[in-house]
């Protein structure tokens with residue numbers, strides 16, 4: 001009997017995170033070496049030499065604890081955005097930051113408002129911190145009306161988390177909408193948390209970097225990761241810009257040595273590689289266009305995005321996902337991300353994208369029989 005009571009009741013309201021299939025898992029299942037992984041929106045391009053060197057150098061110090069204050073990285077992030085180092089959080093990925101941030105801000109009974117469909121980890125992290133989640137679904141398939149979001153705020157709402165551009169829809173809210181949202185929340189004393197994991201891929205001039213909202217409005221936390229365009233997903237490092245009072249509270253809830261020294265050094269080097277970032281951005285955008293054109297030629301219904309992934313709409317998307325796995329290509333099922341009837345495909349290296357396209361052509365012939 002005690003087994004049923006030993007874990008928290010509120011965890012029953014949320015499922016485990018369904019992560020993209022790891023390459024090694026499919027290798028074990030299929031027994032072949034070459035797998036194309038397009039399911040986790042990573043940067044597939046090789047790292048710049050300076051970052052590789054920082055990683056190698058970092059290995060000589062692994063017998064020492066890392067600097068819990070991430071001094072150098074924090075200073076570089078602060079300089080990049082023109083904020084004080086005391087307004088910067090360095091954490092173990094966006095995921096690590098969210099967990100500790102929610103633990104730092106949520107009192108019993110408080111709510112987190114989540115415009116959905118969105119990155120499923122917001123809900124998991126909020127519930128882990130004993131928050132109640134209020135989800136507001138996009139009305140018009142993939143857009144939220146700001147008024148609609150605001151109408152779901154209550155006196156218990158602590159924060160709203162928005163992903164801009166959003167995963168999995170790939171759409172972004174424009175400057176005017178973000179400003180309106182931030183001001184409406186500010187008037188109600190609600191914190192706005194903006195996850196900008198894909199910001200570097202945006203081309204639209206109407207995009208507003210959240211740090212501007214932080215400067216103008218104040219009650220804002222902006223999170224950016226080194227897992228996407230900076231190419232450091234395995235090292236688990238991200239940062240947030242937040243009011244000092246939140247940074248101070250965060251320092252009491254996060255695991256003290258959570259960001260290892262190799263990650264700190266690599267991220268500090270990566271932040272200086274502006275040319276590399278520009279190049280990866282342009283190559284990714286060009287590949288995204290090339291894949292979209294090919295998909296259109298195949299008669300597929302696609303959704304363009306402003307991130308390093310695209311969406312395919314298909315009634316048999318889950319079946320296509322399974323058949324692509326058998327070809328050694330891993331994409332992501334929209335149904336795992338609150339977007340059934342879709343496949344989310346990360347933009348890989350040109351040869352990986354070619355393999356995806358040829359496999360898809362092959363798979364479609366059997367699906368459409």
Ligand SMILES: Cc1ncc(COP(=O)(O)O)c(C=O)c1O
Nearest residue numbers: 093094095119167197225227238
């Ligand atoms: C919306 C969003 N935020 C953040 C991340 C990155 O998380 P992390 O920094 O924990 O690697 C992802 C990765 O898929 C994501 O989709």
